[in-house]
Amino acid sequence: xxxxxxxxxxxxxSLRHDWTRQDVLDLYGMSFNDLLFEAHGVHxxxxxxxxxxxxxxxxxxxxxxxxxxxxxxxxxxxEAGVEPHALMKIEDVMExxxxxxxxxxxxxxxxxxWRSPTERQIEQMVPIIEGVGxxxxxxxxxxxxxxxxxxxxxxxxxxxYYNHNxxxxxxxxxxxxxxxxFEDRLDTLHHVRDAGINVCxxxxxxxxxxxxxxxxxxxxxxxxPQHPQSVPINMLVRVEGTPLDEVEDLDIFEFIRTIAVARxxxxxxxxxxxxxxxxxSREAQSLCFFAGANSIFGGDKxxxxxxxxxxxxxxxxKTLGITAHAG
Ligand code: SAM
Ligand code: DTB
Ligand code: SF4
Numbered sequence: 618x619x620x621x622x623x624x625x626x627x628x629x630x631s632l633r634h635d636w637t638r639q640d641v642l643d644l645y646g647m648s649f650n651d652l653l654f655e656a657h658g659v660h661x662x663x664x665x666x667x668x669x670x671x672x673x674x675x676x677x678x679x680x681x682x683x684x685x686x687x688x689x690x691x692x693x694x695x696e697a698g699v700e701p702h703a704l705m706k707i708e709d710v711m712e713x714x715x716x717x718x719x720x721x722x723x724x725x726x727x728x729x730x731w732r733s734p735t736e737r738q739i740e741q742m743v744p745i746i747e748g749v750g751x752x753x754x755x756x757x758x759x760x761x762x763x764x765x766x767x768x769x770x771x772x773x774x775x776x777x778y779y780n781h782n783x784x785x786x787x788x789x790x791x792x793x794x795x796x797x798x799f800e801d802r803l804d805t806l807h808h809v810r811d812a813g814i815n816v817c818x819x820x821x822x823x824x825x826x827x828x829x830x831x832x833x834x835x836x837x838x839x840x841x842p843q844h845p846q847s848v849p850i851n852m853l854v855r856v857e858g859t860p861l862d863e864v865e866d867l868d869i870f871e872f873i874r875t876i877a878v879a880r881x882x883x884x885x886x887x888x889x890x891x892x893x894x895x896x897x898s899r900e901a902q903s904l905c906f907f908a909g910a911n912s913i914f915g916g917d918k919x920x921x922x923x924x925x926x927x928x929x930x931x932x933x934x935k936t937l938g939i940t941a942h943a944g
Contacts, residue, residue, distance in 0.1 A: 629662045629884070634840050636882060641832035644878045649870065653908050656877035660909040663884045669906065669934070670724065670887060670942040671915040672757070673717035677745070678704045678729035679921065684761075684796045686784075687860040688821055688853055690921050691730040697858035699921050704729065704738070707745050714749045717916065720927060721941045725749050726757040726780060728920045732796070733762035739770050746774040757817060757847075762797070762805045768812035778847060779809040780817040786833030789826045803837075810843065817847035819889070822875050823867035824853050831875055839882040847912070848879050848886050852893025854922045869901045873908055880909025887912045895923050899933050906937065 644652065660666060680701035682691045690697035714725045727745070731738065742758065750756050758771070759780035771779065783802055784790070790799040809816055820834045838845055852872055855862050872893075879888050890910035894902060917926050934940065 628658070632844060632885065633882070634842070634844075636836050636839050638829065638832050638836050641836050641878060641882070642829065644881060645828055645832060645874055649874070652874060652877050653904070656880045656909045657907055659881050659884045660911070664909075664911050665942070667937075667939050668911065668942040669939050670889075670912040671722050671930075672724040672726050672889070672912060673713075673720075673722040673916050674726045674728060674914050674919055674924075675705075675710065675713050675717075676702075676730070676920040677710055677727045678702065678731065680730055682730035683732050684794065686794045688793065688824060688856075690856040690859055692859075695859050697856050704741060707748060710745050711748050711752075714752055714754060718752055718754055720915065722754065722915060723942060724755040724757055724778070725752075726759065726778075726914075728759045728780075729761070731761040733764075734760045734767065736767075739767050742771065743774040746771065746776050750775045750777070759817075762801055763808050765808040765811065768805075768808040768814060772812040772814050776814050778815045778817045780847075780849070781805050781809065782818055782820050782849065782851075783834055783837055784820045785824060785826050786830035787837065788833060789824075789830040793824060806841070806845075810841075815846040816841075816843070817849060818845040819847075819849035819851070819879075819891070821851040821853050821892070822872055823864070823893070824861055825864045828871070831871075832878075835875070835879055835882055838879075844883040844886050846886055847889060848883055849889040849891040849912075850876055850879060850910075851891040852896070854892050854896075854919070856922060869897065873901065873904045876905045876910050877908035889913065892919055892922070892924075894925050899936075902933065903937055906939065911942070 680691045680699040681693055685692055685694040690699045717725055746756050755777045757778035787799045822831055888910050889912035890905045
């Protein structure tokens with residue numbers, strides 16, 4: 618193996634932005650023990666290995682989205698039983714943010730089912746971001762596509778992170794979404810980065826894509842001018858009524874490999890074990906932490922679907938000797 622990766626625990630290597638897809642496939646192809654050992658060594662060199670960040674998600678505008686992302690219950694194109702809801706009032710968002718903080722969250726992520734916000738919607742977001750930030754929480758929003766001016770406005774409001782996932786490889790993208798392109802996604806990320814906001818970008822696995830697609834997605838993420846500061850890796854949550862409801866199960870070991878490969882490629886980033894944890898055993902989640910995941914979503918709901926109960930997460934952290942990162 619000729620890849621330049623940290624081969625000894627405790628060794629920091631320079632951050633690479635020149636990954637080829639073959640490099641990444643070579644990582645995926647390592648024996649499971651070797652891959653996890655390598656990833657864990659990188660993880661220890663860059664992070665406190667027994668701390669995991671807890672981010673809380675709140676859907677501030679739900680459903681009715683004009684995009685046709687085949688995985689998403691919030692698209693108007695599918696009948697997934699999601700009750701649409703207009704943008705929440707600032708007081709209600711603040712109440713949820715205070716509760717998240719009391720329960721140990723250090724980052725508060727707000728999601729809106731928009732294709733791209735209007736100027737008015739951006740202006741409505743400004744006091745919300747300022748308010749949540751004033752509680753001492755890191756702020757993150759995911760609002761769809763942004764222009765450069767909109768990104769600057771959010772930066773002025775003090776936004777810490779913008780989430781905008783690549784979701785899959787450039788080649789597989791059109792199989793999943795037809796109402797926008799992979800390039801559109803990259804453009805928004807460019808605007809966000811240029812505005813000085815931290816980038817949160819990752820994707821979904823288990824959508825029927827190949828390993829080459831998973832490698833392609835990670836290659837795109839790691840070869841950006843800067844690694845995204847946060848990299849959420851979601852396991853598809855199959856929602857009845859969406860076109861991906863019946864897609865075949867992805868072997869959990871392939872998911873864990875994806876976490877490990879992301880950790881090796883983007884050593885300094887937060888790698889988030891995101892959606893899909895309700896279907897994962899405690900042991901599988903523990904292997905994800907060993908492989909380098911150091912962030913999760915806490916609270917019993919993601920945006921519209923279930924997430925593990927807080928008590929179960931607390932108990933798992935206790936068993937593993939993990940503490941919540943203070944942020
Ligand atoms: N509309 C905005 C957008 O698409 O960027 C923000 C909200 S959207 C729900 C945020 C992300 O949630 C998507 O990019 C996707 O990665 C993730 N997501 C949505 N539905 C999912 C599902 N069923 N399983 C796993 N992840 C999902
Ligand atoms: C991310 O990568 N995953 C989160 C967050 N960013 C916005 C969303 C997961 C959504 C899962 C499906 C749902 O609950 O609607
Ligand atoms: Fe809309 Fe985002 Fe869902 Fe796609 S993922 S349908 S853009 S809310």
